[in-house]
Amino acid sequence: MKAYWISLYTKVNDQENLKKYAETVTPIIKSYGGLPLVRGGKHTTFDGDDFFRTVVWEFPNYEQALKCHQSKEYQAGWDLAKKTTIRHMQIVEGFSTE
Numbered sequence: 001m002k003a004y005w006i007s008l009y010t011k012v013n014d015q016e017n018l019k020k021y022a023e024t025v026t027p028i029i030k031s032y033g034g035l036p037l038v039r040g041g042k043h044t045t046f047d048g049d050d051f052f053r054t055v056v057w058e059f060p061n062y063e064q065a066l067k068c069h070q071s072k073e074y075q076a077g078w079d080l081a082k083k084t085t086i087r088h089m090q091i092v093e094g095f096s097t098e
Contacts, residue, residue, distance in 0.1 A: 002094040003062040005034070005069070007087050009053035014084035021081035025074055032068035033060040051088075062093040 012018050026036075038056035045051075059065035068074055069091060 001061060001096070003059045003065040004037075004092050004094060005029075005055070005057040005059070005065060005089065006092060007055040007089045008051035009055070009085065009087045010049075010051060011086040012053070012081075012084065014081075017081045017084045021077055021085075024080060025077035028071070028073045028077060029057055029068055032071070033064050034058070034068060062091065065091045 029036075034057040036056075037058050038054055040053050040055070043054065057065075059068070
């Protein structure tokens with residue numbers, strides 16, 4: 001079953017830090033099988049909080065998504081932005097109706 005990283009951003013105090021983070025972690029995430037599906041873009045909020053930026057990565061499975069997030073390489077990349085960025089981040093296993 002595929003899995004998804006879903007990051008909902010509420011505050012970014014330093015766009016340059018976020019840019020460095022994205023440039024650093026994108027190849028790391030891809031090396032774990034991550035496929036970018038959503039990164040910002042137009043959105044409409046109907047219910048709940050409005051997050052100005054949403055990022056979604058698809059992974060081959062839940063274990064691979066966790067392994068990537070827990071990797072030293074990814075954590076070093078996140079260190080670039082975590083002091084100036086507030087986000088809600090989850091890893092969620094997908095499901096199928098078939």
